Amino acid sequence: MLSALLVSLKVVGVATLVIGVVGTLLALLLARARFPGRTALELLLTLPLVLPPTVVGFFLLYVLGRGSPLRDWLGLDLLFTWQGAAVAASVVGLPLMLQSARAAIAAVDPELEDAARTLGRSEPEILLRVTLPLAHRGILAGLFLGAARALGEFGATLMVAGNIPDRTRTLPMVVYDAALNGDLALAAQTSALLSGIAFIALALTRRLEQPARR
Amino acid sequence: MDPRLVVDIEKRYPGFRLQVQLAVGTEVLVLYGPSGAGKTQTLRAIAGLVRPDRGEIWLDGRPLFRCDGGRRPLNVPAHKRRIGYVFQDYALFPHLTALENVAFGLRGPRRREEALSWLRRMRLEHVAHLYPSQLSGGQRQRVAIARTLATAPSVLFLDEPFSALDLDAKRRLQEELRQLQRELGLPVVYVTHSLEDAFAVGHRIAVIADGRLQQVGPLSEVVAHPANWQVARAFGLPNLVRARVRRASADGLHLDWDGQELLAAPRELSPGEEVLAYIRPEEVRFIYPDRPLSAAVRHNRLRVRVLEQRLVRDARLVRVRTAGPPWAELEVRSPPSTYADLALVPDSELEVAIRPSGIVVLEALAQAEASAEGSSPS
Numbered sequence: 001m002l003s004a005l006l007v008s009l010k011v012v013g014v015a016t017l018v019i020g021v022v023g024t025l026l027a028l029l030l031a032r033a034r035f036p037g038r039t040a041l042e043l044l045l046t047l048p049l050v051l052p053p054t055v056v057g058f059f060l061l062y063v064l065g066r067g068s069p070l071r072d073w074l075g076l077d078l079l080f081t082w083q084g085a086a087v088a089a090s091v092v093g094l095p096l097m098l099q100s101a102r103a104a105i106a107a108v109d110p111e112l113e114d115a116a117r118t119l120g121r122s123e124p125e126i127l128l129r130v131t132l133p134l135a136h137r138g139i140l141a142g143l144f145l146g147a148a149r150a151l152g153e154f155g156a157t158l159m160v161a162g163n164i165p166d167r168t169r170t171l172p173m174v175v176y177d178a179a180l181n182g183d184l185a186l187a188a189q190t191s192a193l194l195s196g197i198a199f200i201a202l203a204l205t206r207r208l209e210q211p212a213r214r
Numbered sequence: 215m216d217p218r219l220v221v222d223i224e225k226r227y228p229g230f231r232l233q234v235q236l237a238v239g240t241e242v243l244v245l246y247g248p249s250g251a252g253k254t255q256t257l258r259a260i261a262g263l264v265r266p267d268r269g270e271i272w273l274d275g276r277p278l279f280r281c282d283g284g285r286r287p288l289n290v291p292a293h294k295r296r297i298g299y300v301f302q303d304y305a306l307f308p309h310l311t312a313l314e315n316v317a318f319g320l321r322g323p324r325r326r327e328e329a330l331s332w333l334r335r336m337r338l339e340h341v342a343h344l345y346p347s348q349l350s351g352g353q354r355q356r357v358a359i360a361r362t363l364a365t366a367p368s369v370l371f372l373d374e375p376f377s378a379l380d381l382d383a384k385r386r387l388q389e390e391l392r393q394l395q396r397e398l399g400l401p402v403v404y405v406t407h408s409l410e411d412a413f414a415v416g417h418r419i420a421v422i423a424d425g426r427l428q429q430v431g432p433l434s435e436v437v438a439h440p441a442n443w444q445v446a447r448a449f450g451l452p453n454l455v456r457a458r459v460r461r462a463s464a465d466g467l468h469l470d471w472d473g474q475e476l477l478a479a480p481r482e483l484s485p486g487e488e489v490l491a492y493i494r495p496e497e498v499r500f501i502y503p504d505r506p507l508s509a510a511v512r513h514n515r516l517r518v519r520v521l522e523q524r525l526v527r528d529a530r531l532v533r534v535r536t537a538g539p540p541w542a543e544l545e546v547r548s549p550p551s552t553y554a555d556l557a558l559v560p561d562s563e564l565e566v567a568i569r570p571s572g573i574v575v576l577e578a579l580a581q582a583e584a585s586a587e588g589s590s591p592s
Contacts, residue, residue: 115305119319
C-alpha cells in the first residue's frame, strides 16, 4: 500500500497542478471571453463528469497513444506510466474545478476590472490583483474538489496507465485488487484512508463556499 | 478657454446610436440627460473601456483614439489614457482596505505614503485600515475620488457621483469637488440627470438625449434657451406645445395651437408646418381684471381656469387650464410676491397674456422626428 500511496501522491500532485493552472485559465476564458463555440467547449470539458470513466480512458488512448502528435512528434509516450495516470486524473478532475472557478470568476463585478484599467493597471496585473484574489475562494474550492476526484480516479487511469505495481498502481486500484483477492483488511484500510481524505477535501470546500466574513 | 479633451465619436449599439462631439477645457462640464440617453456610454468610450466605431479622441494634444477609415487606426488602451474615472457605485475593491484601494494605482516604494497623504487630504486617514464594506456612503465616495486623483489623471470623470448620498453629504462633497478642481486645474466631466446637481457644480452643460449631444453652453443660458425639444424635454420643461404655422410676418410668427391663435417671436417658417414650441412660464402673466392694460399684455390673451398654486423656494407656480380650445394645461411662474392680491384659488377664472418673445419655437416637428429616427434605426 505504501508504494501505491506514493504513486497516488505523485499522480494527484501533478494532476492538481494541471487542474489548477489549466482550470483557472479555462475558467477565465469561459467566464470572460465571448467567442463562437464557447458553449460547445464548456460542454466538452464538462463531459468527463458524466461519461463512464472507461469512455474517457478510451478517448485518452487516442490522445496519448499511437498516431497522436504527442507521441509521434514529441516522442512522449505516456501510456502505462504514472504521468499517463496523471493526465487521466486531470481530465476527470477538471470539470469540478471549472464549474466552481468559472462561477467565482463570473461573479467578480466587471466594473472592478474596468476601475483597475482606468487606474493604470495592465490586464495581467488586473488578473493577479483583482480578478483572481476576488475569486480565490471559488477557485480553491474547485481545486480541492478536483484533487479529491483525481485521487479517487480509477476507470480512466486503468485504461491508459494499467495497474502496474510500484509504477501505476494507485490507491483505488489497491482496493480493487485487495477486494478481488480476498484481502479485506487491506481493502478496508485503504478505503478508510481514501474516505478520510475525501471527507477533509469536502469539508474544506464547504468552508470556502461560505461567504467571506468581511 | 482652451479645450483639453476633444471628442468626436460614434458607436452603434443594437437599436441605439451614440454620436458625441465634445470639447472640455479646464472646467466642470456637466453631462446632462435622462437615463438611457448615452451619458455613461460616452464616458466609457472616452476612457477606452469600449471601442467606438469611428471618430477620434484627443487629450492635451495627445491622440487616444482614431478610426476614420483613412489613416492607420489608433486605440490607446484604457490603462495608458490617464483618464480618472469615478464610477457610479464607486467600484472600490472589496478585498482591499481604504489605503490599499488608494495605493492600487500607484507605483514605487513611496506608494503607501502617497496614498496616505491623499487619504489625509480627503480627511479619511482615520479609516485607512477599514474595508469598503465598513465605510459609510460618503466615505466610500471620497475614497473612490482619492483613489482616482492619486494616479494624477489628466481629466476626471464622475458618473452620477453623489446620487446615493443624502443632501448634506452631497452638498459638502460638491463643494470639495469644486475646490479640488480649482486646485488641480483639472478638466472634470460630471454626469448627472439632476439639474440641481448641475447648478451646484457645473460651469457649462452638455445635454445628451437619444444618444446624441444636443446642446452645449453655459448652464443658465442653455436652461433659458433650449435649442430643441429634446433639450427642453430633458430639462423636464413645462408648457411644451405642438402648433401649426399660419403665417410668418414682420410682427412675428402666427401659430394655431389647436384652435387658439398664438403670436410667437418672428421666425422663418412656411405656413402649414407643424412646430414644437415652448411657452416660458415666467412670460405668462395674469391680467388684473380691474386695472388698465399695459402694453406688455397686448398679445396672446387666453381665458384660463386655475388648477392649483404652489409656492416653491423662489417662485410662485400656478397651474392653469385654458378655458377654451385647446383645453391644455399651462404653468405660470412669477416671483412669490406678485399676484398677492389676486385670488388664485382653484376654479377661479382669469385671463392671461403671453409675450410673443416668451413663445420659443424650438424646432419644426418634421425635423425633430427625422433626428429622433436617426438615433434609433429600428
